[in-house]
Amino acid sequence: MDIIEAIDKKIGEVRTESLDISVGELISLHENSELVIQPDFQRLFRWSTEQRSRLIESMMLELPIPSIFVIERENGVLELIDGLQRTSSLIQFVNSTALGLDPLVLDGCDLIEELNGKTFEALPLSIKLRLKRTGIRTVIIKRQSSQFLRYEMFKRLNTGGSKLSEQDVRNVNARMIGDHGIKFYDFLINCANHAPYKATIDLLPSSAVEARADEELILRYFAAKNYRGSFKGNISDWLDGYMDAVLLEKVDFNFIEEFEVFNRLFTCLSNKFGAHAFVKYRNGSPIGGVAPAYYEAVTMGCLANLEQIELMAPAAARDILARAVESEDFRSATGPGANSIPKLEKRILTITNAFRT
Structure with missing residues (x-):
């Protein structure tokens, strides 16, 4: 097998789909247990309040944010494997009860300082709707993908960064393998x-x-x-x-x-x-x-x-x-x-x- 055939074979073993899911849809998926956030994967809120607030600010300004990655289980349920801080920050801001947390009070917004001190409920309706309709690029790793390459994908997404400890990454790798x-x-x-x-x-x-x-x-x-x-x-x-x-x-x-x-x-x-x-x-x-x-x-x-x-x-x-x-x-x-x-x-x-x- 030459190098081109080897690459083509591996490409064929990974099936992904990229789409924009709105913040409102993302929250709805989580509320209906159709999007699973495993607390053992990545512990909630290593981000500070300021980091979470600036994400909300960026979303309101329609600034680009990194994609999130989910894996499709056999039953069709999606499981978050990369992007916990972004996803959980958005859920906490819009519907904190879904995570059993206090509402997020924005603090540290430096582009729209008027947002500081605000909760989601305190925002004008038009702003709330705009945020909920904002899309997040979501990469779905389809269940038909090679189990080994799903495992390797998570390792490469999370190796070398500071968001997870080495043992965090190993633990999620274990789940990726089946x-x-x-x-x-x-x-x-x-x-x-x-x-x-x-x-x-x-x-x-x-x-x-x-x-x-x-x-x-x-x-x-x-x-x-x-x-x-x-x-x-x-x-x-x-x-x-x-x-x-x-x-x-x-x-x-x-x-x-x-x-x-x-x-x-x-x-x-x-x-x-x-x-x-x-x-x-x-x-x-x-x-x-x-x-x-x-x-x-x-x-x-x-x-x-x-x-x-x-x-x-x-x-x-x-x-x-x-x-x-x-x-x-x-x-x-x-x-x-x-x-x-x-x-x-x-x-x-x-x-x-x-x-x-």
Whole structure:
């Protein structure tokens, strides 16, 4: 197959339709559950009030705004995959009750300053109707499209921007791939909500949790356990590669067996170390918050010695962990260049050997 044939074949696997949907139609679709906004895809309102207000101002001035992308489900319902901030801002302004939010009061409009302080209901009828009749270019990815290319499309729409965290994008990618992806995504969420695990990352900053760092650490655990040989020194690429491998079923993932091991390990870590499982130590005492560079080392090192650690008294286990992470061997494998392959393996080996003595 030559390059032209290869391109033509792939083009034929994606079916899209572009049309202008009015703001009023968009809101009506959402109210009738014909347009689904998954809160797990993109968390509502990372935009400030000023950003939302300027979008409304731009719409009233008929300035161009970026397209939104939706995917057509088998039952014909549309699911928003890109454009949450624009769509939810418009819905909140016109009909805030549909999202269970307070009405949007415009603030920060600098082209039409008279709009500041106004709600939708406070506008003249002619302006309200004009806004509701304004069209938004909407790209519909048809249900007949290749499942894999739908998945790739979302990745490319959302990779490299600042609107979603890397784990946000991975989570939506999982849903794009179909039932197996949804199952894996739900599995990660369930693990992230598992009480023993949550106890070990209790010192993770709320801002990190908001960016789904708790879920990313779950993926990081499974990648360290099952995909460490593919690590090339870049954490993000490694996690993306592992997620792709699982979603596209290039590697096996036994949900029942993996959860049994996960549950046993994090129950042990919670019982022995609590919130200080993945923190730094100074003179035998824990300091600071969760240190990602310590995470694979402690999880993998303890997993290799799980039976022995389960039998230890918490104080004895904590003493060993403190000495291990304060050791010269461990500290030389953290800091600058900590994500290199040799340093990752050295950290894991240091914890593994500490609990074998």
